[in-house]
Amino acid sequence: MKVLEQLHGGLIVSCQAYPGEPMLDPRTMAQVAASVVRGGAVGIRAKGLDDLRAIREAVSVPIIGLVKVGSDGVFITPTLDDCLAVADTGVEIVALDGTRRRRPDGLTLAQTIDGLRQAYPDVLVMADCGSPADAAAAADAGADILGTTLAGYTGERPKTEDPDWECVEGVVALGRGPVFAEGRIHTPEQAAEAMRRGATAVVVGTAITHPASITRWFADAVARD
Numbered sequence: 001m002k003v004l005e006q007l008h009g010g011l012i013v014s015c016q017a018y019p020g021e022p023m024l025d026p027r028t029m030a031q032v033a034a035s036v037v038r039g040g041a042v043g044i045r046a047k048g049l050d051d052l053r054a055i056r057e058a059v060s061v062p063i064i065g066l067v068k069v070g071s072d073g074v075f076i077t078p079t080l081d082d083c084l085a086v087a088d089t090g091v092e093i094v095a096l097d098g099t100r101r102r103r104p105d106g107l108t109l110a111q112t113i114d115g116l117r118q119a120y121p122d123v124l125v126m127a128d129c130g131s132p133a134d135a136a137a138a139a140d141a142g143a144d145i146l147g148t149t150l151a152g153y154t155g156e157r158p159k160t161e162d163p164d165w166e167c168v169e170g171v172v173a174l175g176r177g178p179v180f181a182e183g184r185i186h187t188p189e190q191a192a193e194a195m196r197r198g199a200t201a202v203v204v205g206t207a208i209t210h211p212a213s214i215t216r217w218f219a220d221a222v223a224r225d
């Protein structure tokens, strides 16, 4: 089955740990990925070359791979070299910054996607966008999948507490290709809502794979009582 068909209508789980965290370990992330597949995840999103290689060994569902370079500006798989390194781990999809901001290697998004395609013709490209305008430009640049990943993180749109539904709907309304709703989807109801609003698939990270955040939600609720 084709990769997009495998992901269509399903839940993709983002398995990421961050610098300094106890779970930042490829074996741990591979175990988390294998666990979420047991729960029904049709795909995995993950970051870092070592994590991606370990997860590739552990699961057979499609993987959306990325690297993070820093944590502000253009930081999700920012350069063509980063894209090539991610593709080399054997992932089906490379996620990259899909905004209209200047990239650190000076290439345009279209040049980056072309360069990746020349080397890895079968790898799909997910553009992590911060707004519908980003998504329209990313579609023009040749992205295969439009993600709402960066809505609320680029300054273009407010960081809503809930998922940015307006952005999801705006990207869907473009009618320019599959839309993966991602970012602050914290409950099963919100995941279902994303599908109702026209998403092709839903990506959930923190609420499934980040115990420190989930625990904080509960701890704060208990402390408030």
Ligand SMILES: CC(=O)N[C@H](C=O)[C@@H](O)[C@H](O)[C@H](O)COP(=O)(O)O
Residues within 6 Å of the ligand: 014, 016, 066, 149, 150, 153, 182, 183, 184, 185, 203, 204, 205, 206, 207
């Ligand atoms: C903005 C940014 O850096 N997003 C990252 C992208 O890979 C991850 O840190 C998020 O966990 C992921 O997008 C899933 O979102 P949420 O964890 O909200 O379900």
